[in-house]
Amino acid sequence: MVPRRRHRGAEAGGGLRPRRADRAGPGARGSLDLRLTAPPEDRVWARHRRRRGAVLIVGAGAVGGFLAEELARIGFSPLRLVDPDTLAVENLIRHPLGAPALGQPKALALAGQIRRDFPSCDATGHHADFLALTAEQQQSLVGGANVVVAATDSAVCQRHVNRVALAVGRPAAYPAVWVDPRIRDAEVGEILWVLPGRRTPCYECAVAFRQGTADTQAARGARVDIQLVALATAQVVTALAHPGDDRSAILDPRRTAIYLHGLTPTSPGVRATFPTAGLSSQNVRVPFPSTPCAACHGWRHVASSPASAGAGAGGRPGEEEGQGRCWPVFAAVVLCIVVLFIVSVAHGRHM
Incomplete structure (x- = not known):
């Protein structure tokens, strides 16, 4: 048998003969016509409107x-990402950064990875402790964000x-993972x-309400669980x-705490x-606490009226406080009227 003659491209490792449709068009000799494969924007970014806004994330763990x-x-x-830590070996099983980033600052490495994977996102990392920044720097970072997220393992932070x-007037989210101190899961x-x-x-109002949480970095085998919390936080x-x-x-x-349960086999206490x-x-x-909060100065009597309960759906900041203060004034006026009435009745009897 006489072997069939292969195309020269196959002898060079090129495989099959290139199809006519794959060849470059006029004026683009030797290269593919990428105009045929460039998808429209709605195919790149899905068919739903993208959400935009600036977000500050304190804690890039x-x-x-x-x-x-x-x-x-x-x-x-x-x-904007702020974190003082570097990526350690024990972080690999539950962190989006991999082994090539070991020893690198988490905030800087993560911001760089986001810029590479999502070029349209302006991600900046700050290798610093938020508590160590000056008050001006803290207010500048918070003021430049539409939403603030505190995802640190420090209750003080x-x-x-x-x-x-x-103080700056920005909404904030505080995600966390409860950890059983016995099994660290x-x-x-x-x-x-x-x-x-x-x-x-x-x-701070929720301190008495919340249970103590441990460092999410200490929760072993919890990567999938932590991702669920992160996805839910993204929706918030x-x-x-x-x-x-x-x-x-x-x-x-009226319900400002969201709990995800069933992440791992739970302990009897949970x-x-x-x-x-x-x-x-x-x-x-x-x-709200029964006494004024040291941080927001809110307390139960201010927040218990129906007006303040619905203020979160468009009410003006401070409006609920003014309405809450009307009740003590009204009660004082009624008390004065009752006292005057009793005094007048008693005085009439003596006359």
Whole structure:
């Protein structure tokens, strides 16, 4: 048998003869015509309108890292990441950064990865402790964001971010993962969100309500669980950044804490708090404290009126406080009228 003659391109490792449709058009000899493969914008960024806005993420660890990537996919830009830590070996199983980033600052490496993967996103990393920044730097970062996210493992830092966000007037979200201290596994995901102007309880208002949380970095084998919390937080951030959007309906100003349960086999203590089987979520009401909060100055009497309960859906900051102060004045006026009436009746009897 005489072997069939192969095309010269096959002898050079090129395989099959190039089809006529694959050849370059006029004036582009030797290269593919990329005009035939360039998809329209709606195919690049899906067919739904992208959400935009600036987000500050304090804490580029497990939760903050996955959250930053998801926000970049949604369309948020710019993203500002603040974290003082470097990527360690024990972080690899639950962090979006891989082994090539070992020893690098988390915030800088993550911002660089986001810029490479999502060129339309302006991501900037700050290798710094938020608490160590000057007050002007903190207010500048918070003021330049539409939404602030505090995803650190430090309760002190979380409270400080809460105070700065309240002072500047920015909505904020505080994602966390409950960890059983005996098994060090993620048990429950928690997302607390706050509107400024005492429209909702703040992070410090919820201190007595919340259970103690441990460092999410110490939760072994919890990468999938942490990603679920990050995805849910991305939806909360989207709703906070676009209050007029349809997705904002997921936020109820009367229930400002979201809990995700069933992440891993739960311990008896957590099972008693969340008696359910399988993955579930709960929107829970966080009450204002009985005494004025040191951070937002909100308290139960200010927030208990129906007007303040609905202020989160468009009410003006501080409006609920003015209406809350009317009740003591009204009560004092009624008391004075009653006292005067009693005095006049008693005086008439003596006459």
